Amino acid sequence: ETGVTQSPTHLIKTRGQQVTLRCSSQSGHNTVSWYQQALGQGPQFIFQYYREEENGRGNFPPRFSGLQFPNYSSELNVNALELDDSALYLCASSFPGGGETQYFGPGTRLLVL
Amino acid sequence: QKEVEQNSGPLSVPEGAIASLNCTYSDRGSQSFFWYRQYSGKSPELIMSIYSNGDKEDGRFTAQLNKASQYVSLLIRDSQPSDSATYLCAVKPNSGYALNFGKGTSLLVTP
Numbered sequence: 001e002t003g004v005t006q007s008p009t010h011l012i013k014t015r016g017q018q019v020t021l022r023c024s025s026q027s028g029h030n031t032v033s034w035y036q037q038a039l040g041q042g043p044q045f046i047f048q049y050y051r052e053e054e055n056g057r058g059n060f061p062p063r064f065s066g067l068q069f070p071n072y073s074s075e076l077n078v079n080a081l082e083l084d085d086s087a088l089y090l091c092a093s094s095f096p097g098g099g100e101t102q103y104f105g106p107g108t109r110l111l112v113l
Numbered sequence: 114q115k116e117v118e119q120n121s122g123p124l125s126v127p128e129g130a131i132a133s134l135n136c137t138y139s140d141r142g143s144q145s146f147f148w149y150r151q152y153s154g155k156s157p158e159l160i161m162s163i164y165s166n167g168d169k170e171d172g173r174f175t176a177q178l179n180k181a182s183q184y185v186s187l188l189i190r191d192s193q194p195s196d197s198a199t200y201l202c203a204v205k206p207n208s209g210y211a212l213n214f215g216k217g218t219s220l221l222v223t224p
Contacts, residue, residue: 033210042117042201042214043157056210090156092212100145100205102212107156 002027004093004105012111013081021076021108023091031055032074033102034066035090043090049074086112117204119215127223132189134200134218139183142207146178148187149201151217157201161187192222 005024013019025032031050035043045058049068063079072093078085088109092102116139126132134148145164149157163169163176163185175188185204189196199217206213 033212035212035214040216042203042216043212045211045213048210058211088156101147101159101162103159104149104156 004029004091004103006089006091006105006108008108009106010109010111012113014113015081015083017081017112018077018079019081019110021078021089021091021110023074023076023093023105025072025074025091025093026103029093029095029103030072031094032068032072033092033094034074034076035092036060036085037088037090037107038084039087046076081112083112086110117202117213117215119200119202119218121216122219123221124218125221125223126192128192128194130192130222132192132196132220132222134187134189134202134220136185136187136202136204136215137183138185138202138204138213140204140206140213141180141183143180143183143204144207145205146176146185147203147205147212148174148176148185149203150196151199151201153198160200189220192220194222194224196220197222 033048034046037043047057048055052068068074088107091105148160151157161176177186201217202215203212
């Protein structure tokens, strides 16, 4: 059984640029959630995808967008990067009937200069 | 704002002792509760989930839930230096899809 994978592991961008982060869900999991974790903070919910549609969204501006593909993998896109977007971006997958337990990937650490 | 509160620590315990980590939450309708462990520079790793009032044991870990007091805790018996990490409490509210996380409690187990 393959766990949640994310790419890239690290990324450096400059303010104003755009970034795409990728996530492959754990085998059998059809729901993907994205979180942002700033240094010293708990993860903050960005949005969730289920059956290729956004299924819920946290308090993040529209420049944070996403996609889910038929194989349940997902992308997080961030436009017009700001310095405060520097964080660890976490993808978590889950499956219906799984008690809503979410399993996290290794994360992508983004640094915006 | 549905909040989850944890003492940031650090909580320092000697090797072999019991570590007690606490978490309170504001959404009385919450139904699902999770403890994650996060080593420095790594992603959160699920330790336990709990849904009903009472205790749930898994190896050296025991989760305790009291919905009337809106309180969930994690006990680690026979603490080991390898248990040194940040422990995140996560709560799923009755509505919505997100997990709400606390800021985490830093645990240091000293040899």
